[in-house]
Amino acid sequence: xxxxxxxxxxxxxxxxxxxxxxxxxxxxxxxxxxxxxxxxxxxxxxxxxxxxxxxxxxxxxxxxxxxxxxxxxxxxxxxxxxxxxxxxxxxxxxxxxxxxxxxxxxxxxxxxxxxxxxxxxxxxxxxxxxxxxxxxxxxxxxxxxxxxxxxxxxxxxxxxxxxxxxxxxxxxxxxxxxxxxxxxxxxxxxxxxxxxxxxxxxxxxxxxxxxxxxxxxxxxxxxxxxxxxxxxxxxxxxxxxxxxxxxxxxxxxxxxxxxxxxxxxxxxxxxxxxxxxxxxxxxxxxxxxxxxxxxxxxxxxxxxxxxxxxxxxxxxxxxxxxxxxxxxxxxxxxx
Amino acid sequence: xxxxxxxxxxxxxxxxxxxxxxxxxxxxxxxxxxxxxxxxxxxxxxxxxxxxxxxxxxxxxxxxxxxxxxxxxxxxxxxxxxxxxxxxxxxxxxxxxxxxxxxxxxxxxxxxxxxxxxxxxxxxxxxxxxxxxxxxxxxxxxxxxxxxxxxxxxxxxxxxxxxxxxxxxxxxxxxxxxxxxxxxxxxxxxxxxxxxxxxxxxxxxxxxxxxxxxxxxxxxxxxxxxxxxxxxxxxxxxxxxxxxxxxxxxxxxxxxxxxxxxxxxxxxxxxxxxxxxxxxxxxxxxxxxxxxxxxxxxxxxxxxxxxxxxxxxxxxxxxxx
Ligand SMILES: Cc1ncc(C[n+]2csc(CCOP(=O)(O)OP(=O)(O)O)c2C)c(N)n1
Ligand SMILES: [Mg+2]
Numbered sequence: 065x066x067x068x069x070x071x072x073x074x075x076x077x078x079x080x081x082x083x084x085x086x087x088x089x090x091x092x093x094x095x096x097x098x099x100x101x102x103x104x105x106x107x108x109x110x111x112x113x114x115x116x117x118x119x120x121x122x123x124x125x126x127x128x129x130x131x132x133x134x135x136x137x138x139x140x141x142x143x144x145x146x147x148x149x150x151x152x153x154x155x156x157x158x159x160x161x162x163x164x165x166x167x168x169x170x171x172x173x174x175x176x177x178x179x180x181x182x183x184x185x186x187x188x189x190x191x192x193x194x195x196x197x198x199x200x201x202x203x204x205x206x207x208x209x210x211x212x213x214x215x216x217x218x219x220x221x222x223x224x225x226x227x228x229x230x231x232x233x234x235x236x237x238x239x240x241x242x243x244x245x246x247x248x249x250x251x252x253x254x255x256x257x258x259x260x261x262x263x264x265x266x267x268x269x270x271x272x273x274x275x276x277x278x279x280x281x282x283x284x285x286x287x288x289x290x291x292x293x294x295x296x297x298x299x300x301x302x303x304x305x306x307x308x309x310x311x312x313x314x315x316x317x318x319x320x321x322x323x324x325x326x327x328x329x330x331x332x333x334x335x336x337x338x339x340x341x342x343x344x345x346x347x348x349x350x351x352x353x354x355x356x357x358x359x360x361x362x363x364x365x366x367x368x369x370x371x372x373x374x375x376x377x378x379x380x381x382x383x384x385x386x387x388x389x390x391x392x393x394x395x396x397x398x399x
Numbered sequence: 400x401x402x403x404x405x406x407x408x409x410x411x412x413x414x415x416x417x418x419x420x421x422x423x424x425x426x427x428x429x430x431x432x433x434x435x436x437x438x439x440x441x442x443x444x445x446x447x448x449x450x451x452x453x454x455x456x457x458x459x460x461x462x463x464x465x466x467x468x469x470x471x472x473x474x475x476x477x478x479x480x481x482x483x484x485x486x487x488x489x490x491x492x493x494x495x496x497x498x499x500x501x502x503x504x505x506x507x508x509x510x511x512x513x514x515x516x517x518x519x520x521x522x523x524x525x526x527x528x529x530x531x532x533x534x535x536x537x538x539x540x541x542x543x544x545x546x547x548x549x550x551x552x553x554x555x556x557x558x559x560x561x562x563x564x565x566x567x568x569x570x571x572x573x574x575x576x577x578x579x580x581x582x583x584x585x586x587x588x589x590x591x592x593x594x595x596x597x598x599x600x601x602x603x604x605x606x607x608x609x610x611x612x613x614x615x616x617x618x619x620x621x622x623x624x625x626x627x628x629x630x631x632x633x634x635x636x637x638x639x640x641x642x643x644x645x646x647x648x649x650x651x652x653x654x655x656x657x658x659x660x661x662x663x664x665x666x667x668x669x670x671x672x673x674x675x676x677x678x679x680x681x682x683x684x685x686x687x688x689x690x691x692x693x694x695x696x697x698x699x700x701x702x703x704x705x706x707x708x709x710x711x712x713x714x715x716x717x718x719x720x
């Protein structure tokens with residue numbers, strides 16, 4: 065894998081660098097910010113993609129710890145430290161490995177504030193990477209955000225570009241509730257505009273990345289870039305596609321969604337996770353409830369095929385939602 | 400060429416030559432796949448498998464082509480799987496981290512660290528309940544011994560006297576983390592005592608030592624004596640994942656391990672002790688090389704799986720389009 069400085073041109077940066085910058089800044093601001101996870105320290109090359117590179121050298125091995133391969137113990141330790149006032153950033157290398165520590169995340173991190181009647185809370189950020197495209201098959205590239213969004217008490221954040229990754233990461237670290245921060249691995253080295261230093265992007269607020277009056281396309285994480293590409297293509301046909309990047313999957317910005325769809329009367333929801341029981345279903349329901357009778361077409365959803373991520377390249381390509389599928393869904397709601 | 404030692408050497412050579420070819424073919428871009436090299440760890444599954452039959456089960460991990468080849472998975476189907484082809488062991492749907500081949504007892508290959516062990520217990524439990532003489536082997540790494548599943552599995556296996564071998568291939572690293580930075584036990588086999596189970600550490604580069612330890616463990620398992628934890632010390636010559644830069648390793652460590660390459664060492668031992676002649680072994684190696692040529696050719700010329708495969712094998716019934 066590449067390192068933090070590989071592909072970006074001057075005046076751009078990639079998500080690896082952006083998250084690294086945010087962590088560096090957060091650690092500089094608050095001694096309670098600690099980083100723990102498998103291979104995160106510099107002796108182990110600062111994470112499998114180099115996201116935490118330099119941090120252990122700068123802030124010391126006490127605050128930036130490479131751990132044993134022990135996901136339950138990693139998240140448990142992060143929770144314990146968090147409830148007494150630290151702000152741990154724990155890395156669960158790949159999203160599929162969260163399955164090994166679901167108890168800690170779902171039964172504990174998410175619920176301690178409520179179950180303790182507000183006496184304790186868990187200001188913990190869990191960083192995790194995922195996304196199909198590298199041929200890693202059924203246990204290394206799932207999008208599982210709906211599981212966590214279905215759990216009250218944990219926020220789910222999924223940036224679509226480097227600048228957002230920076231601003232959202234800073235907000236997660238300093239948020240007083242647990243946050244799951246999802247990084248798309250295949251897009252790690254895609255360059256983007258640099259962020260404004262020190263500026264945090266609020267959690268729970270969506271971002272309109274393309275304006276348009278005909279259809280609202282709602283997405284999050286890497287696939288927002290495909291939504292933008294479709295919007296730009298259709299703009300040439302004078303079809304106005306408004307692209308709404310949720311930034312925070314849960315709790316999501318219902319107001320922004322309803323404002324946009326209230327205007328366009330047509331909505332397409334796009335995510336890389338499989339379609340059934342996904343985030344799209346929740347958003348579609350909220351739209352239907354608020355805008356019933358005003359919609360010009362039923363809400364469309366675009367997601368991955370309903371199966372484990374397949375290994376074989378042609379199958380993997382067919383599994384991930386494509387720009388063609390997004391475009392087709394837009395045309396369907398325009399009919 | 401009847402001796403068990405020659406048989407072990409054949410399995411080691413199969414692993415070594417296939418690993419060399421996998422790395423070459425993937426580096427050339429003729430197959431695109433993540434690949435976890437196994438060169439250096441040949442002796443362990445080769446010597447363990449010499450005690451097993453097709454009726455015995457294994458569960459292995461992402462770094463597992465050595466375990467699969469040693470257990471007898473046919474090369475063509477293995478190569479086709481890693482090439483993502485319809486003719487692969489799993490129709491190209493699983494890939495290198497998820498090879499399954501029940502005919503040779505390869506029941507599960509997992510990409511999740513620690514997950515081979517609980518499932519091996521289940522294979523052993525079924526054999527125990529049915530009164531079969533089969534044993535199950537769980538292969539895993541040193542890093543995996545720090546996952547809860549390792550401890551839960553050892554306890555259950557010992558409690559129920561399951562016919563299972565926990566074979567830890569301790570190659571000194573879990574990804575980029577050196578053993579002593581991640582593991583509190585001086586020896587992984589020490590952990591067996593906490594579960595009232597037989598535990599032994601052997602030189603994993605010495606096929607005779609691994610063979611003897613596995614033989615004893617298999618006999619114990621087959622005769623109802625319960626599980627064994629075998630820690631086999633070894634080294635992976637080509638890092639965690641193909642392309643790994645090895646910067647995290649101690650200086651000279653890899654070079655020293657490669658100088659102690661178990662394959663040529665065992666080859667020389669076989670000849671020196673009269674188990675085989677140079678000509679015997681050269682012929683065997685050439686034969687394997689030819690089989691690999693055919694397997695690569697077969698994999699590359701095989702068709703891709705049909706996109707309809709996304710709808711098959713999710714459930715017993717095919718999903719509608
Ligand atoms: C539960 C889980 N956590 C993390 C990983 C990522 N990972 C893959 S291999 C590996 C190292 C495992 O080391 P070890 O058990 O020693 O086996 P080796 O790779 O050395 O053969 C890690 C951390 C994973 N696959 N599963
Ligand atoms: Mg290891």
